[in-house]
Amino acid sequence: MGDERVRAFLEEAYRRLYAAYGPQGWWPGEGPFDVCIGAILTQATTWRNAEKALAHLKRAGVLTPAALRALPDEVLASLIRPSVYFTAKARKVKAFVTHLARYGDDLPSFFAKDTATLREELLGIYGVGRETADAILLYAAGRPVFVVDAYTVRILRRWGLVGGRASYDAVQRLFMENLPHDVGVFNEYHALLVRLGKEVCRKREPRCPCCPLVSLCPTGKGVSP
DNA sequence: GCCCAGGTGGGTA
DNA sequence: TACCCACATGGG
Numbered sequence: 069m070g071d072e073r074v075r076a077f078l079e080e081a082y083r084r085l086y087a088a089y090g091p092q093g094w095w096p097g098e099g100p101f102d103v104c105i106g107a108i109l110t111q112a113t114t115w116r117n118a119e120k121a122l123a124h125l126k127r128a129g130v131l132t133p134a135a136l137r138a139l140p141d142e143v144l145a146s147l148i149r150p151s152v153y154f155t156a157k158a159r160k161v162k163a164f165v166t167h168l169a170r171y172g173d174d175l176p177s178f179f180a181k182d183t184a185t186l187r188e189e190l191l192g193i194y195g196v197g198r199e200t201a202d203a204i205l206l207y208a209a210g211r212p213v214f215v216v217d218a219y220t221v222r223i224l225r226r227w228g229l230v231g232g233r234a235s236y237d238a239v240q241r242l243f244m245e246n247l248p249h250d251v252g253v254f255n256e257y258h259a260l261l262v263r264l265g266k267e268v269c270r271k272r273e274p275r276c277p278c279c280p281l282v283s284l285c286p287t288g289k290g291v292s293p
Numbered sequence: 294g295c296c297c298a299g300g301t302g303g304g305t306a
Numbered sequence: 307t308a309c310c311c312a313c314a315t316g317g318g
Contacts, residue, residue: 111300117316118299153313156301197301217299233308262299 074229075246081227082253085260092259095207097122100175102131103208107200108160109151121151133165133173160195167193179209187213198236206258212249215258216240219265 095103096115102122110118124147125131130139139147145158171177179186183205190201198216205211216239224230224239247253 107299110298112298112313113300113315114298114317116298120316150315152298152315153300154315156313160301195301199300203299215299219299258299265299 071246074242077227077229078243078246082247082257082260085264086256089260089263091256092263094255094259095203100208101133104164104175104204105131105136105161107203107207108157108164108195109148111153111157111160111200113152117150117152121148121154124148124150133168136161136165137169157195163194164196175208183209183211183213186211202240206251206254210251212251212254214240214243214247214254216243217258217262220258220261223261223265 095106096119097103097106105125106115106118106122109121122131125136128147130136130144130147136144141155141158141162144161145154148154148157148161151157165173168175168178181189186209187201187205190196190204191198196204202213202215205213206215216236221230221234221236221239224242225232225234229242230239243254243257247257
């Protein structure tokens with residue numbers, strides 16, 4: 069599929085998903101710091117679980133960089149238990165707020181650099197991989213970076229836009245080279261793909277049951293690449 | 294009881 | 307690079 073057709077397909081897919089589902093209101097949460105912590109807590113689990121963990125932190129009055137740093141690992145782990153892998157995630161949260169201390173716990177200071185530099189710096193923090201770094205860049209720092217997750221890769225494979233072994237970077241490039249770099253669109257597109265994935269592109273199914281190959285499930289009308 | 298969910302780091306060949 | 311595994315709760 070040529071670039072023009074990929075571009076047209078991705079734009080039409082976005083229009084139809086948006087028409088079917090409407091705005092998804094991402095990122096759920098209350099501010100850039102909550103987004104950063106939430107991005108770590110939701111790794112490999114549902115937002116519902118991450119939200120519970122965040123609520124525990126908030127209720128305990130420790131959802132600030134300094135308070136999280138001061139918390140013993142075991143206490144932090146017990147507070148975020150619902151988020152799964154809680155001892156591992158406690159280490160990750162600690163690593164993030166420890167890094168933030170370099171900037172006086174001030175996110176705007178941390179973010180005050182170009183996107184590529186900030187991304188590299190985020191990737192250097194223990195527990196921050198590509199998806200988490202990109203989620204922080206897009207949803208906390210407001211940078212036009214496309215967030216790729218397991219759903220995104222699965223859906224693109226079933227649409228036939230990428231091969232079976234497509235890497236994170238390849239999928240990200242596909243979106244970023246074929247869509248305008250608009251924070252609002254990147255925000256909504258990623259959220260809409262997660263929504264679509266949850267509803268119809270489950271892991272075990274070889275393709276979306278109601279949209280073989282390239283038709284989009286929500287409308288039933290289908291889109292040809 | 295079984296499957297799976299908005300990943301990452303570390304180890305091995 | 308490409309696979310493998312640990313991490314370990316909660317909802318359908």
